[in-house]
Amino acid sequence: MFGRARSPVVRKDHSACSGCSLCLLVCPVWRQTRDPRLTPEGRAKALQHGAPARELAASVAACRLCGACEPVCPEDIDLVGMTLGLRAHLADPALVTALHGRMKEIASQPLRVLDAKIAFLPGPALREKPQVMARITALTGAVPSTDDGVDIEEALQSGIPIPRERLERFLGHLRAAQEVVVEDGQWMRPLREWLPKARLTSLGAALGNLDAVRRSLRKTDLYVIEPRAYHSDYERLVGHYDRLRTERGCAFNLDLQRIAIPPAAQADWILKGLRVERVVVERQEDAEAFVAHGAYPVVHLAELADH
Numbered sequence: 001m002f003g004r005a006r007s008p009v010v011r012k013d014h015s016a017c018s019g020c021s022l023c024l025l026v027c028p029v030w031r032q033t034r035d036p037r038l039t040p041e042g043r044a045k046a047l048q049h050g051a052p053a054r055e056l057a058a059s060v061a062a063c064r065l066c067g068a069c070e071p072v073c074p075e076d077i078d079l080v081g082m083t084l085g086l087r088a089h090l091a092d093p094a095l096v097t098a099l100h101g102r103m104k105e106i107a108s109q110p111l112r113v114l115d116a117k118i119a120f121l122p123g124p125a126l127r128e129k130p131q132v133m134a135r136i137t138a139l140t141g142a143v144p145s146t147d148d149g150v151d152i153e154e155a156l157q158s159g160i161p162i163p164r165e166r167l168e169r170f171l172g173h174l175r176a177a178q179e180v181v182v183e184d185g186q187w188m189r190p191l192r193e194w195l196p197k198a199r200l201t202s203l204g205a206a207l208g209n210l211d212a213v214r215r216s217l218r219k220t221d222l223y224v225i226e227p228r229a230y231h232s233d234y235e236r237l238v239g240h241y242d243r244l245r246t247e248r249g250c251a252f253n254l255d256l257q258r259i260a261i262p263p264a265a266q267a268d269w270i271l272k273g274l275r276v277e278r279v280v281v282e283r284q285e286d287a288e289a290f291v292a293h294g295a296y297p298v299v300h301l302a303e304l305a306d307h
């Protein structure tokens with residue numbers, strides 16, 4: 001038996017696509033390539049016309065899973081789920097076998113339940129920053145998970161089913177937590193299904209709600225929002241960022257698709273035309289492009305209270 005992530009709301013499939021192109025306008029891949037075949041509309045229309053998954057391989061691989069397309073789709077199509085379903089069809093059997101082998105091995109290792117009311121799921125780049133991690137725990141009370149779930153993340157991004165025993169080990173050690181704070185919004189969608197009683201909070205919201213952090217934001221900061229969490233918790237977070245902008249006056253990467261594009265040109269693109277003195281990131285992974293850009297100091301939101 002396998003556990004699969006599914007959307008908590010009943011969404012439609014590709015057959016409902018009307019071709020309105022709204023998803024195309026917000027898709028970072030469209031913004032980068034101007035190739036309609038690489039967009040969610042392109043995939044939905046191709047499926048409507050009976051295209052087999054193998055013909056959509058390039059399009060499916062190009063998706064950044066940022067989730068920007070879903071909130072704008074007037075037909076409520078499960079666009080991320082559609083892409084993940086295609087990825088599952090296209091997954092290399094050898095890679096699936098290797099990943100499942102790794103998961104089986106991890107599942108066999110004992111792990112004690114995380115004794116914390118608030119659990120924290122950091123990404124790999126943040127785990128490499130113990131001082132920032134310690135700061136996050138000190139500020140929010142959230143205790144980092146001892147199972148990093150990197151293999152589960154890989155399976156989620158590839159649409160690969162997760163063996164039940166692996167999922168049970170991972171979720172079992174989070175079960176005592178009443179709240180789970182996630183650095184990467186990719187976790188929001190599956191965790192809503194897997195831990196329906198837990199409150200899920202993005203790291204940006206958990207830190208941004210603290211006075212010590214908020215009052216350290218300056219008008220001259222560029223605040224880089226983590227787009228996956230934003231798009232998966234849009235109704236709640238739109239008010240959060242609007243309050244932050246009104247209160248602190250800093251600039252935001254409101255054109256959120258841009259952060260979903262990983263090449264080195266990303267920082268140039270986001271910073272173009274902005275007059276800022278510092279870059280503040282919610283996700284450590286996003287810091288790298290701005291550090292490489294080199295024009296401004298880059299700090300994690302958790303470090304703000306010290307600045």
Ligand code: SF4
Binds near residue numbers: 039062066067079
């Ligand atoms: S998830 Fe992001 S990258 Fe993928 S199709 Fe939707 S908007 Fe485009």
Ligand code: SF4
Binds near residue numbers: 017018040074079
């Ligand atoms: S927004 Fe929805 S209905 Fe419109 S083109 Fe995209 S997938 Fe189709």
